[in-house]
Amino acid sequence: MSMIQAQSLNLSFGVGAACNQVLHDVDLTVEDGESFGLVGESGSGKTTVLRCLAGQYRHWSGALSIAGVPLQHKLPKEHFRKVQMVFQDPYGSLHPRHTIDTALREPLTIHGLGERDDRINDILVKVGLNDSFRYRYPHQLSGGQRQRVAIARALILEPRVLLLDEPTSALDVSVQAEILNLLADLRQREKLTYLMVTHDLGVVSHLCDKVAVMQQGRIVERLDSQALSQDLASHDYTRMLVQASRDFSAESPRMALV
Numbered sequence: 405m406s407m408i409q410a411q412s413l414n415l416s417f418g419v420g421a422a423c424n425q426v427l428h429d430v431d432l433t434v435e436d437g438e439s440f441g442l443v444g445e446s447g448s449g450k451t452t453v454l455r456c457l458a459g460q461y462r463h464w465s466g467a468l469s470i471a472g473v474p475l476q477h478k479l480p481k482e483h484f485r486k487v488q489m490v491f492q493d494p495y496g497s498l499h500p501r502h503t504i505d506t507a508l509r510e511p512l513t514i515h516g517l518g519e520r521d522d523r524i525n526d527i528l529v530k531v532g533l534n535d536s537f538r539y540r541y542p543h544q545l546s547g548g549q550r551q552r553v554a555i556a557r558a559l560i561l562e563p564r565v566l567l568l569d570e571p572t573s574a575l576d577v578s579v580q581a582e583i584l585n586l587l588a589d590l591r592q593r594e595k596l597t598y599l600m601v602t603h604d605l606g607v608v609s610h611l612c613d614k615v616a617v618m619q620q621g622r623i624v625e626r627l628d629s630q631a632l633s634q635d636l637a638s639h640d641y642t643r644m645l646v647q648a649s650r651d652f653s654a655e656s657p658r659m660a661l662v
């Protein structure tokens with residue numbers, strides 16, 4: 405069974421002359437346990453796809469489902485036990501005046517889950533932190549540690565799907581690989597399915613099994629990330645992205661599309 409499915413997903417902002425259609429008949433299938441990348445130019449609609457699945461936009465048309473369950477426009481609370489989102493900026497996604505303990509406790513309270521102290525300790529260990537972080541505030545953590553907390557907050561409800569919106573792009577280059585390795589590890593251990601937006605084709609080849617390329621609200625190509633690294637893309641736009649990534653990596657070897 406597919407874990408994530410989008411069929412003919414359309415979404416516009418504004419009305420009348422100001423109407424801007426940002427998604428055009430997006431079809432997407434992500435299998436259980438797969439890591440799927442969404443790449444493409446800025447403004448092509450990648451984040452909007454994630455936000456529809458996360459219930460942040462309700463005015464889409466088409467069909468969406470998670471684990472075979474069709475999504476309604478207003479999502480029930482149980483949806484968020486299955487699907488969680490991790491944002492680009494870990495500082496912005498954590499309340500500055502809430503301790504890490506409060507940030508992690510809140511979803512447990514909302515969903516009425518017990519054994520809260522044990523769950524908080526366990527999840528901190530899973531993301532490579534420990535209980536010494538519990539009573540700190542976000543500003544007392546490094547960028548990488550904050551993103552670990554944001555990942556812990558997403559995982560504390562034991563979801564099956566993580567929607568990752570450029571999870572490493574706001575981080576210092578030196579910690580990006582650490583977070584990518586953590587995400588790869590967690591996917592295996594927790595049997596998660598990932599749908600990840602990224603600009604970085606190096607991240608795709610490191611973390612994703614498959615990739616879809618978006619341009620102006622449409623998916624123009626779907627392929628295995630291995631095929632992408634081996635120059636087997638067929639669409640001109642995808643080939644242009646790969647070339648741009650290679651040119652950039654000549655200046656910054658870390659970005660290399662392996």
Ligand SMILES: Nc1ncnc2c1ncn2[C@@H]1O[C@H](COP(=O)(O)OP(=O)(O)OP(=O)(O)O)[C@@H](O)[C@H]1O
Binds near residue numbers: 453
């Ligand atoms: N709330 C909104 N109201 C109006 N327009 C919006 C809104 N959110 C997004 N858009 C528009 O939708 C289009 C797609 O935006 P989206 O953030 O999905 O692109 P993206 O591919 O994720 O870009 P980036 O890589 O720069 O994050 C853009 O033209 C954007 O301006």
